[in-house]
Amino acid sequence: xxxxxxxxxxxxxxLEKCGIKIEVHHHEVGHRRADRDRHEIHDAHQDGGPxxxxxxxxxxxxxxxxxxVTVMPKPLFQDNGSGMHTxxxxxxxxxxxxxxxxxxxxxxxxxxxxIGGLIKHAHALCGFIAPTTNSxxxxxxxxxxxxIWCTRPVTEAPVLESRCIRPVRRPSGSNSxxxxxxxxxxxxxxxxxxxxxxxxxxxxxxxxxxxxxxxELEPEEAAK
Numbered sequence: 001x002x003x004x005x006x007x008x009x010x011x012x013x014x015l016e017k018c019g020i021k022i023e024v025h026h027h028e029v030g031h032r033r034a035d036r037d038r039h040e041i042h043d044a045h046q047d048g049g050p051x052x053x054x055x056x057x058x059x060x061x062x063x064x065x066x067x068x069v070t071v072m073p074k075p076l077f078q079d080n081g082s083g084m085h086t087x088x089x090x091x092x093x094x095x096x097x098x099x100x101x102x103x104x105x106x107x108x109x110x111x112x113x114x115i116g117g118l119i120k121h122a123h124a125l126c127g128f129i130a131p132t133t134n135s136x137x138x139x140x141x142x143x144x145x146x147x148i149w150c151t152r153p154v155t156e157a158p159v160l161e162s163r164c165i166r167p168v169r170r171p172s173g174s175n176s177x178x179x180x181x182x183x184x185x186x187x188x189x190x191x192x193x194x195x196x197x198x199x200x201x202x203x204x205x206x207x208x209x210x211x212x213x214x215x216e217l218e219p220e221e222a223a224k
Contacts, residue, residue: 002027004037004067011041011061018053028080038080073130073182074137081137084183088192090114098167105209107167115165116206117199118192128191132182165206 008025015022021044028038041054055071062069074081090097090110098111107115118125130136198204214222 002037004039007062007065007067008039008041010065011058014057014061015041015043015054018057020053038082071182073132073135086189086192088114088196105167110200111167112206113199113203114196115167115199116204117196117202118165119206120199120204121195125188125191125195128188129183131184135182 004027012022012025023042023044025039025041028040041058043054055069059069071082071084073083098108098114099106100108100111103109103112199206
């Protein structure tokens with residue numbers, strides 16, 4: 001089904017020429033037609049945000065092959081949209097300050113407070129990480145557990161998400177949040193960092209984690 005392995009590989013080589021480290025690239029879900037596909041290029045954990053370079057370099061590579069790359073959040077009706085997973089972590093002397101093997105979920109107090117800051121400022125962050133009307137076009141109520149079925153045509157982004165913040169549980173891990181790809185990374189990344197650091201400075205406790213599958217909750221419990 002993957003017809004663009006060679007094109008993505010060429011994109012990766014061009015990105016590496018720019019000094020951007022790439023961990024993996026692969027076909028994403030949402031390939032409903034042969035002439036339009038959804039893909040992911042995952043740059044390695046590094047300082048700053050090379051997102052703009054990845055986008056522009058990828059678009060230029062595709063253009064030379066007669067293809068068009070779009071990172072619009074919801075470019076096509078009845079097809080999956082685009083997102084931009086952003087992993088965050090704080091380090092000192094080569095040590096991940098978000099990791100604690102004795103902490104809940106293997107995360108440190110600092111990581112927990114950082115999460116608290118992100119959640120406290122979540123509404124304000126939307127102005128930076130999901131700034132356009134198009135950013136919200138793909139969201140709809142899910143009607144089946146872990147399914148792409150919903151009240152509107154195909155999407156993988158139900159309103160009831162299974163997590164708001166996803167801690168990665170390993171020493172080299174980080175917190176993952178999902179800005180929409182219409183954002184300006186030069187605004188979005190500092191905004192997320194400022195929100196998280198506010199949580200660390202003020203020791204903001206996040207709400208208690210929900211150790212349940214949200215899709216399995218009874219309606220009365222889900223309403224809360």
